[in-house]
Amino acid sequence: MELQEAIANRRSRKKFKRDMHIDDDALYQAIERATDAPNHKMREPWRVVHISKDRLGQMSKDIGQYAFKGDDDKKKDHYDNVTNLGGMLALIVQKDPRQKQNLENYMAFGAFAQNLMLLLHEAGIGTCWKSPQYIFMPEVRDTLGVKDSEDLVGFLYLTDMEDRVSHRKRRMKNLITEY
Numbered sequence: 749m750e751l752q753e754a755i756a757n758r759r760s761r762k763k764f765k766r767d768m769h770i771d772d773d774a775l776y777q778a779i780e781r782a783t784d785a786p787n788h789k790m791r792e793p794w795r796v797v798h799i800s801k802d803r804l805g806q807m808s809k810d811i812g813q814y815a816f817k818g819d820d821d822k823k824k825d826h827y828d829n830v831t832n833l834g835g836m837l838a839l840i841v842q843k844d845p846r847q848k849q850n851l852e853n854y855m856a857f858g859a860f861a862q863n864l865m866l867l868l869h870e871a872g873i874g875t876c877w878k879s880p881q882y883i884f885m886p887e888v889r890d891t892l893g894v895k896d897s898e899d900l901v902g903f904l905y906l907t908d909m910e911d912r913v914s915h916r917k918r919r920m921k922n923l924i925t926e927y
């Protein structure tokens with residue numbers, strides 16, 4: 749697949765009403781290949797926790813008790829949505845106490861994440877990066893095994909690519925100015 753084609757056609761998939769399945773071997777291969785992302789001093793400041801299809805329901809119950817405390821409708825909605833997915837990745841960045849290195853780590857993570865989404869697109873696996881407020885909850889972090897030296901920067905929802913998705917057009921306002 750052409751790089752330009754993958755960049756142009758990778759789109760966030762936000763509907764999870766059907767039961768979806770993905771190829772976990774292709775997923776693991778894409779994760780390894782995505783690590784060719786640039787990262788300063790080769791800190792490789794990324795890791796993921798794979799929640800496979802058969803573990804999605806348990807994970808939803810485990811984090812739902814904190815994330816949606818007292819709101820049974822939201823718990824059910826999350827459970828129904830995520831159990832339809834083909835799997836999920838918890839996205840984890842290595843923090844650094846030094847300001848510059850911390851910024852570099854976060855930006856390297858973004859490069860890794862885009863590599864990963866493009867490679868998954870090429871492998872026929874759809875994605876949506878989700879960053880709900882509850883990624884900051886200590887109980888949710890603990891449930892996923894996120895260490896004090898790390899941040900949970902979201903979840904990558906993994907789907908098939910059967911549904912059509914529209915292209916969200918970019919405004920490209922003030923994109924380039926002349927020096």
Ligand SMILES: Cc1cc2nc3c(=O)[nH]c(=O)nc-3n(C[C@H](O)[C@H](O)[C@H](O)COP(=O)(O)O)c2cc1C
Pocket residue numbers: 758759760761762876877878879880902916
């Ligand atoms: C860091 C990051 C966090 C995001 N968080 C969410 C989210 O919480 N919920 C959601 O529906 N989409 C989320 N998205 C997806 C964006 O909404 C999506 O990329 C944007 O609408 C552009 O659409 P496209 O990815 O199809 O080009 C996130 C994307 C990024 C890069």
